Amino acid sequence: MKLYYAPGACSLGIHIILEEIGKPYELGQVALKEGAQHKPEYVAVNPKSKVPALDLGDGSRALTEFPAIAAYLALSNPEAGLMPKDPLGQARTLEAVDYVTGTIHPHAFTRQFRPNMFSLREEDHPKVVEQARGNAEKFFGVLDRIWAGETWVMPQGYSIADAALFFVQYWQVKRVGQPLPPKVERHYRAMLERPAVQRALEQEGLSA
Incomplete structure (x- = not known):
């Protein structure tokens, strides 16, 4: 997996979740102040031009939106205990x-x-x-x-x-x-x- 983030942005929450899970992942920094989110390289990853985005590493479209990414990570890693069971x-x-x-x-x-x-x-x-x-x-x-x-x-x-x-x-x-x-x-x-x-x-x- 690869998390596209900007230092101190809302993507920090997803970064923390990945650290809590403890599985290998990569980081891809997006320089928001320099407008990198609007450049073709990043638009190809996330057409919404914002962070976070999570490349699942399986060739599928990157997962976007904080609630969706957080829920996916919690539900796909139940051993981490990041989501109640009920x-x-x-x-x-x-x-x-x-x-x-x-x-x-x-x-x-x-x-x-x-x-x-x-x-x-x-x-x-x-x-x-x-x-x-x-x-x-x-x-x-x-x-x-x-x-x-x-x-x-x-x-x-x-x-x-x-x-x-x-x-x-x-x-x-x-x-x-x-x-x-x-x-x-x-x-x-x-x-x-x-x-x-x-x-x-x-x-x-x-x-x-």
């Missing part, structure tokens, strides 16, 4: 992953990092960023209130939901410099202690 537990796990990737990522962070995508008027960009910061506080607050597990997101234990949550936590702490609510903060600190997380951060040249 249907409701699996659904709750995917529910958490979707909240991160479909709500927190775009509305709390893409709005902050790329306000030009949400308003063509440059004078409106500070308001877009302000709204996004408020969204981040609200969304993390929701997670804190509905937290069902102990250390990890799911009561059944560590799962792909934890790897998904980590990348937005990392952005909030490291890129934005804002605090997390208590339960979410405790989770973030526990994630930083996991060897798989430490390896992924080191490989991407990121500080813990």
